Amino acid sequence: MILQRVEVAEDGGHVLYVSHDPDEGEKEISQEELDDLVSSGQIPPLLSDTEEVAAQLKEAMQSGNPMELKLFTEEKRRAIETAKAQEKIAKEQETYSAGYYESYEKVEVHEVMLKDTPRNYAYATAIEKCAHKIAGKAVLDVGCGTGILSMLCAKAGARVVYAVEASKMAVTAERIVKDNNLQHIVKVYHCPVESVQLPEQVDVIISEWMGFYLLHESMLQSVLKARDLHLKPDGLMMPSKANVYAVPVSLHDFRREKIDFWDKVVGFDMRAVQDTVWEEAMSAPLIDVIGPGSMMAKPQIFASLDLHKVTAAELEKLSATLKFTVTKEDDLAGICCYFDTSFFGTANGVPIVLNTSPESPPTHWKQTVCLLGVFARVKPGEEVEINLNMVQDSFNPRHYIISLET
């Protein structure tokens, strides 16, 4: 038994680390090294056995000085430290997860989605046009929210809809399903889809999983897990495809209201504030509805996902170098990202697509713009080349880190 080190604890006591068996203590240091540390004053004098510990205890008590001893085998100490570190990481991850689900307990989030007409229209049309693939079949709705997609599938003739919702909204969804007399078809499960136990493989997976710039929230990863676990080999994904687009844009409103505004405020020069505005604007992309007039080139596809095949690993990092030819003279402010997502089948011969482009009617996803940090004057015919990266944040996988190089 060797006392390896003595540390002053936060509360003023002393902590002694002990190795029970010198052979097993990987981090044990030699007696010479210990002596060197002590004689050089880097650590306090060490005690070499329990008799000395007892003497020190006695002295500490008699003098009325508090003293703390922690005695562990080195192995146990390492086990405790590892467990503490793991617990800390698990707690952080849990907080993110809990926060994510909690956000969907707020009614306002559902209100915004249910007031999004292009969203509702695309899903309702897709379900109507796929009625032949839904009728009599089993459907899984991943993240059902208020249950609207599940109920639309039930109305389209589904035999059963497994409606899975991790947030407390599941409790309300169950009441809504009952109020609409669809409880014999729609079965609500209050749990993350990752842990749901279904009585059968399903024919269709429907989900409204899209976030800002498609991937924010990383809910797609959960949908893909559900697909791999619960969808029949020839089952249908709704939606079945998704594309992320990028296009250079000007931002006249942003410039006027957020930057130029500070040129003169109530008669004073407040341009000093602009540094802080840029700092804030560069720390996270701008999420706003930008008009079609902002587009300065033909949009290009940044990423294209086949939702029957794409894997979670492929979503960890998306990267592309894109070349745009400028179509009009203006101040280039940044790169706008948006997505579309499409469904199997057509309506009146036209593919069923939910499009969040600046040229489409606004949705609650708006558009996402990564700013350059300057307004760069460009002219028609000029080429703009960018390298765009979207990397899943390893610390909070619900977020992506977007970087842009010009």
Place this chain on the structure above:
Amino acid sequence: MILQRVEVAEDGGHVLYVSHDPDEGEKEISQEELDDLVSSGQIPPLLSDTEEVAAQLKEAMQSGNPMELKLFTEEKRRAIETAKAQEKIAKEQETYSAGYYESYEKVEVHEVMLKDTPRNYAYATAIEKCAHKIAGKAVLDVGCGTGILSMLCAKAGARVVYAVEASKMAVTAERIVKDNNLQHIVKVYHCPVESVQLPEQVDVIISEWMGFYLLHESMLQSVLKARDLHLKPDGLMMPSKANVYAVPVSLHDFRREKIDFWDKVVGFDMRAVQDTVWEEAMSAPLIDVIGPGSMMAKPQIFASLDLHKVTAAELEKLSATLKFTVTKEDDLAGICCYFDTSFFGTANGVPIVLNTSPESPPTHWKQTVCLLGVFARVKPGEEVEINLNMVQDSFNPRHYIISLET
């Protein structure tokens, strides 16, 4: 020396609490009690002196079992626990304070204020009309933000303006002052006003301290401290008076968009969501611009403050019973609170008042409505009596707890 108790620590070790002097250990228990606890198995066997501690240590080490000992005098243990508790409270309070100041580092907050025309107009007019009281005098601007009020006072002829700002915006304010060539008059202090050291007593204190329903943020309390410490006995407060008003209101927009919306959504009955909407709506007042058409009676004064005299203690709890006579048939949704604040002097014979009433042009303070939780049909001539309380939250003094009884 008596070992008082042994506890199993979270990490599997043992914790022993020791009293150095049996006479001083208030929480010490008798030997009989200890023996009873041990024999009944409620605590593990106790050790009575250091020799036994040493023996136990030796055994624990030889067996390879980890063991933790914490040895403190009872007095020291209590001191540590008290210090920990105090530190925890201090940290929480600090977090609130830091969070409050941080919110004023965001440019957007200042943008909203500086785009508030009624606000800017009232202060600019008041400063202009008080130029005779400002010229050649010392002014203190409490929470100067971007420095706009300080610079207006400088333009009105102030000899010196002490511009105090706790948030990092102070750094930008200093740059702005210099950019406008007013640094010989406006002196920026980057600290809470509570800790500022001024070279003299001031003639005027100007501040834009008002929050939602006047009192939210509790910044007035800081202004009053500054008044008591730094204002000359006959000095001027700008503004000098403030009133909080209350009036019963209908809320047709709220009802249509937040409640009735759920009656039928994409063809489904979603009234079940309304319970959650009400729950959320009742947990915090509604802050929104409500039109003058929402008012259902003559507004009444809930509280009236003379800012030359009012004390922080008087702001801890404001309470009043108010009687309203309904003027039109409608659904009563709640009680709307708003404020006005006025300045010394007149403009064209009219008092200079910044009014946030539903009948005045909208400001960034909007109006604050405490909801009843139902829509109560009332008719002209009916009397509505309410008891309204605004109590400063002892846990987070920046907040008030508003309660309403009908």
